[in-house]
Amino acid sequence: MQKTVPHAAGLHRASLRKLHDLDAALELMYYGWRGMTLSADQYLATLGLSRPHHRILYVVARQPGVSIGSLIEILGISKQALNRPLNLLLERKLLTSRRSPEQHRSKLLRLTEAGKRCEQRASDHERKVVSEAFDRVGPRGAAAWMAVMGAIADNN
Amino acid sequence: MQKTVPHAAGLHRASLRKLHDLDAALELMYYGWRGMTLSADQYLATLGLSRPHHRILYVVARQPGVSIGSLIEILGISKQALNRPLNLLLERKLLTSRRSPEQHRSKLLRLTEAGKRCEQRASDHERKVVSEAFDRVGPRGAAAWMAVMGAIADNN
DNA sequence: TTTTAAGGTCAACATAGTTGACTTGAAGAT
DNA sequence: ATCTTCAAGTCAACTATGTTGACCTTAAAA
Numbered sequence: 001m002q003k004t005v006p007h008a009a010g011l012h013r014a015s016l017r018k019l020h021d022l023d024a025a026l027e028l029m030y031y032g033w034r035g036m037t038l039s040a041d042q043y044l045a046t047l048g049l050s051r052p053h054h055r056i057l058y059v060v061a062r063q064p065g066v067s068i069g070s071l072i073e074i075l076g077i078s079k080q081a082l083n084r085p086l087n088l089l090l091e092r093k094l095l096t097s098r099r100s101p102e103q104h105r106s107k108l109l110r111l112t113e114a115g116k117r118c119e120q121r122a123s124d125h126e127r128k129v130v131s132e133a134f135d136r137v138g139p140r141g142a143a144a145w146m147a148v149m150g151a152i153a154d155n156n
Numbered sequence: 157m158q159k160t161v162p163h164a165a166g167l168h169r170a171s172l173r174k175l176h177d178l179d180a181a182l183e184l185m186y187y188g189w190r191g192m193t194l195s196a197d198q199y200l201a202t203l204g205l206s207r208p209h210h211r212i213l214y215v216v217a218r219q220p221g222v223s224i225g226s227l228i229e230i231l232g233i234s235k236q237a238l239n240r241p242l243n244l245l246l247e248r249k250l251l252t253s254r255r256s257p258e259q260h261r262s263k264l265l266r267l268t269e270a271g272k273r274c275e276q277r278a279s280d281h282e283r284k285v286v287s288e289a290f291d292r293v294g295p296r297g298a299a300a301w302m303a304v305m306g307a308i309a310d311n312n
Numbered sequence: 313t314t315t316t317a318a319g320g321t322c323a324a325c326a327t328a329g330t331t332g333a334c335t336t337g338a339a340g341a342t
Numbered sequence: 343a344t345c346t347t348c349a350a351g352t353c354a355a356c357t358a359t360g361t362t363g364a365c366c367t368t369a370a371a372a
Contacts, residue, residue, distance in 0.1 A: 013309060014230040016218040022283040023218070026192075028302060031309035033189050036182075038311060052359070062172040062179070069318065074170040081360050105318050105369045127178040130185075133307035141300035144293050146184060148301040151289035153169060153187035155194060208328070225349065237329050261338045261349055
């Protein structure tokens, strides 16, 4: 009767026939991104936040005092697209914005303590996943992974 | 006077201060996905197609005669979400659907010759990027990359 | 004082998805 | 033969994340 067992669609990796040598690599890139971000996204969702919010928090954590214009450039989105998630983070007091004394026309963004905690926890989820994977292959394997990803990332 | 040179936002990798050891890895995953899919997406855009269309073509190429229900499961999207891109591919005659003689109530999808060419070219763009990156690290590095990505991907 | 730069906001739109409700067509069961 | 079930198809309303274009405000610079 072949009652099709649901695959928990999208969660598990489909096992497709490989037409080419590198097909497995293409699929791993797809599922790798999901695997890395899944638990972080679940954590963020409990706070009513999502990927765009995390990206903002991540950048501001590493560039404290960044201006809104620079943030737009770094994230590669329009100011209108930045507007909503940024304002939510400000309302929630995960971020502060003040005008600098000298450059009074640009606003400088910083994380609050709550913002730091949130960013750290979200990124920790991602780092944990990567860390465990690196542990399986040792430092040389990890270095190879970084080298491959660097070469792929530079493909603009 | 510090005239800010535009960064060609989103295209180049931002060089952010690293707060943690693995921050570089997180960023590489983000930019890696973009780097791999960029040229394929550009090719697809010339045909008025995009990522969802490519995913459909990719799966059907590797599972010829797949039913719509199975495709939905594999892709992990709703049938309503599948509907538009699938119909476009059928209209464009990149895909065919016929009811099978015995299981006449499910439709079986196959690529046309044009569909095969399109899928192959799009995927070739991605394989080329990965292939060049693998060439830089040799077979052992490539194997390590696959192992790391497999471990990350299995993080459900 | 006028211009420019940075930021903010509004509207309209695109894309890629969701859920819910319903219809159609073919197969299987009684 | 009819009823039920299953696969597919469709319609509507909604969400999230982005885009352009237009316009306004505020503060600094010419």
